[in-house]
Amino acid sequence: MKTQVLLWGAQRASAAVLALCVLVHLATLIYAVQGGLSAAEILARTRGNVAWLAFYTLFVLAVTVHAPIGLRAVLGEWLGWRGRSRDAALWIFAIVLCALGLRAVIMVFA
Amino acid sequence: MSTLQVRVRRGDAFQAYDVPRHESQTVLDVVTHIQRHLDPTLAYRYACRVGMCGSCAMTVNGAPRWTCRTHVDKVARNGRLEIGPLRNLPVIRDLVTDMREFFDKWARAQGRFKGERKRGDDFARVAPESEERRLADAGIECINCGVCYAACDVVARNPDYLGPAALNRAWTLVNDARDAAQTERLRAVAGDAGCQACHTHVSCTERCPKGISPTAGIAGLKRATLGAALRGRL
Numbered sequence A: 001m002k003t004q005v006l007l008w009g010a011q012r013a014s015a016a017v018l019a020l021c022v023l024v025h026l027a028t029l030i031y032a033v034q035g036g037l038s039a040a041e042i043l044a045r046t047r048g049n050v051a052w053l054a055f056y057t058l059f060v061l062a063v064t065v066h067a068p069i070g071l072r073a074v075l076g077e078w079l080g081w082r083g084r085s086r087d088a089a090l091w092i093f094a095i096v097l098c099a100l101g102l103r104a105v106i107m108v109f110a
Numbered sequence B: 001m002s003t004l005q006v007r008v009r010r011g012d013a014f015q016a017y018d019v020p021r022h023e024s025q026t027v028l029d030v031v032t033h034i035q036r037h038l039d040p041t042l043a044y045r046y047a048c049r050v051g052m053c054g055s056c057a058m059t060v061n062g063a064p065r066w067t068c069r070t071h072v073d074k075v076a077r078n079g080r081l082e083i084g085p086l087r088n089l090p091v092i093r094d095l096v097t098d099m100r101e102f103f104d105k106w107a108r109a110q111g112r113f114k115g116e117r118k119r120g121d122d123f124a125r126v127a128p129e130s131e132e133r134r135l136a137d138a139g140i141e142c143i144n145c146g147v148c149y150a151a152c153d154v155v156a157r158n159p160d161y162l163g164p165a166a167l168n169r170a171w172t173l174v175n176d177a178r179d180a181a182q183t184e185r186l187r188a189v190a191g192d193a194g195c196q197a198c199h200t201h202v203s204c205t206e207r208c209p210k211g212i213s214p215t216a217g218i219a220g221l222k223r224a225t226l227g228a229a230l231r232g233r234l
Helices: A002-033 A039-046 A050-079 A084-109 B027-038 B100-108 B131-139 B147-151 B153-157 B164-174 B182-189 B203-207 B214-230
Strands: B003-010 B013-020 B057-060 B063-066 B080-084 B091-093
Touching: A002 A050, A002 B214, A039 A084, A050 A084, A050 B153, B003 B027, B013 B027, B027 B057, B027 B080, B057 B147, B063 B147, B063 B203, B100 B164, B131 B164, B131 B214, B147 B164, B147 B203, B164 B182, B164 B214, B182 B214, B203 B214
Parallel strands: B003 B080
Antiparallel strands: B003 B013, B057 B063, B057 B080
């Protein structure tokens, strides 16, 4: 039960981080494509840039925390899937999400 | 005199009745007219008729309402009314629901006051303007009608969920400076079956006939349980 409360807290906290991250991400996206920037030009700016690396790493970690906890409630309420099997599946989902996200972050950085 | 076309849910089907329309007629008046003059087999429940006892809540044109204080003027659409039992509760017969689970959840949420003062002790002094007293006051007028419980989509999806009424009651006690069961209560209302399950749809607040906001109370419980969990007191 304590874990459930902490999960809720983690989802709230990660939502706060995501609100900021999504804003920065979208604003940058809109700003970057206005002049018809190509993928190569974008990569030229992100590669080796530690600030963008840190920002998108934080973004991916926040998603990794946030999405599985939300999905946990959806699976419980919509499919009636509760208990250990659900949590095991969500751990796998979280790991895959984190791995794919960080892979993308590294590709844009290195 | 005009006529009201009323459809009443009876088991799996609706039954239609024509009820004479009166001035200042309430939905409970309509149901009572049917039972007394048209169909004595209709089962429904009421007691005080003045919005105090919380017995007469039903689903009226799709929304849960206290029928004794719901005027037909306010809810009838083109002279039609559709009346059914409250949602999220087992139906005993016609418009009567089994409220046991609803009240059991009050008990499960530690909805009873637990004092520690004895007969010889002095009175507890609670300042009327204190934050705790104000928060408790905001939720204290609940009449246990079950309208919020029927309005809640989380209850519909998660039958273990304690529901808005029980959590609102717990919140008033969390803010009671005299209560001695705070940790047990926070434990009782925390987690997937408790306050953390609330999605803040605000249906309970929208429908509460007493103007209470269980949503606000549940938000308070979420903060209180998280605080207790982080301090290792849960």
